[in-house]
Amino acid sequence: MKILAIMGTPRKRGNTYKVTRKVEENMKQLCNVEFEYLFLKDVDLKMCSGCFNCVSKDKELCPLKDDKAKIENKMMEADGIIFATPVYCENVSGLMKNFIDRFAYVFHRPQFFDQKAMILATSAGGGLKDTLDYLKKLQIWGFGTPIELSVIMPPWPRSDALQKKNKKSIVKASEEFYRKLHEERQPPNFMQYMHFKFIKETSKLGYLPADLEFYKDKDEYFYDTKISLSKKIFAPIIMKFAFFIMKDIGPKEN
Ligand SMILES: Cc1cc2nc3c(=O)[nH]c(=O)nc-3n(C[C@H](O)[C@H](O)[C@H](O)COP(=O)(O)O)c2cc1C
Known part of the structure; x- marks a missing residue:
């Protein structure tokens, strides 16, 4: 090691x-x-x-x-x-x-x-x-x-x-x-999963071409893993809330 x-x-x-x-x-x-x-x-x-x-x-x-x-x-x-x-x-x-x-x-x-x-x-x-x-x-x-x-x-x-x-x-x-x-690769913790969802979503706006390219073929997460039901349910809700709060300071849609 x-x-x-x-x-x-x-x-x-x-x-x-x-x-x-x-x-x-x-x-x-x-x-x-x-x-x-x-x-x-x-x-x-x-x-x-x-x-x-x-x-x-x-x-x-x-x-x-x-x-x-x-x-x-x-x-x-x-x-x-x-x-x-x-x-x-x-x-x-x-x-x-x-x-x-x-x-x-x-x-x-x-x-x-x-x-x-x-x-x-x-x-x-x-x-x-x-x-x-x-x-x-x-x-x-x-x-x-x-x-x-x-x-x-x-x-x-x-x-x-x-x-x-x-x-x-x-x-x-x-x-x-x-x-x-000595641990195997783990499923993401909540912060990592939220971060993935957030950057993937914002990459679609196209302001950061490198992110757009990187995330385009990553659907569930960066690697094959099991995402718990609670993360799948709560992450989009928190993200919607975050986007709502950021609506005046976030990037304009293309
Ligand atoms: C420029 C400077 C700033 C420091 N600021 C802090 C601080 O904000 N709080 C604290 O508890 N110790 C502070 N210290 C003490 C160091 O963090 C501490 O002694 C540390 O263990 C030093 O590690 P080193 O020997 O690897 O440099 C500071 C020391 C220096 C030189």
């Missing part, structure tokens, strides 16, 4: 790295697993220039020439991906945010269905919920429900109780990630 740890911290031996290494140690006790650390600070990943080409037309039309495609290939080859970031001013680090921006098109056209995700954040105590809530949105990329790990690592001495609590959460999350990695 291959795990790619995408490191949003600029500190190579900092707290976020230490916690991720603990996850590695724990997982290595459970199975044969290989870890690769990709420090965003060391790769050539330029700032998104906001042209929107990747979302509307084709990711190949991104004008930035750098390591993005190489990073994407590494992600595709991994069985599991850890998105690890320190909390900076209540949310993910700038490095992590730019990384996510550069993959904006994956929110429209998910592709990581064979990978499982862990989202990991460290902080001095604040911002962990907002940070993990934000990273949780990456489930849309295809991963499904991620394993969550938040660890309080203040830049001052930690009490024994905190260290014990941290150790327990790291062990628990590592075990959950191990189990997740």
Whole structure:
């Protein structure tokens, strides 16, 4: 099993790295697993220039020439991906945010269905919920429900109780990630299914040609799976409601 740890911290031996290494140690006790650390600070990943080409037309039309495609290939080859970031001013680090921006098109056209995700954040105590809530949105990329790990690592001495609590959460999350990695592809959770329905429906308006092409032969979902009756019933109702609310701000029909 291959795990790619995408490191949003600029500190190579900092707290976020230490916690991720603990996850590695724990997982290595459970199975044969290989870890690769990709420090965003060391790769050539330029700032998104906001042209929107990747979302509307084709990711190949991104004008930035750098390591993005190489990073994407590494992600595709991994069985599991850890998105690890320190909390900076209540949310993910700038490095992590730019990384996510550069993959904006994956929110429209998910592709990581064979990978499982862990989202990991460290902080001095604040911002962990907002940070993990934000990273949780990456489930849309295809991963499904991620394993969550938040660890309080203040830049001052930690009490024994905190260290014990941290150790327990790291062990628990590592075990959950191990189990997740051995799961078959799952049916989508409600958020993933709603997202599918919403982007498929809006793609028909034709404003985003890449989406139109991508969704035209996808009827029920991105892959063959069983969609529960409750999702089939409630998703269209919620969508109708969302379209109603958005009627003044959404795109005009062609
Ligand atoms: C620029 C900056 C902003 C930070 N913002 C927060 C914050 O909003 N809330 C918090 O609890 N800790 C904050 N911290 C503390 C770090 O999140 C925490 O020490 C983290 O574990 C550092 O991880 P690292 O060693 O991998 O960089 C901040 C640290 C820095 C350097």
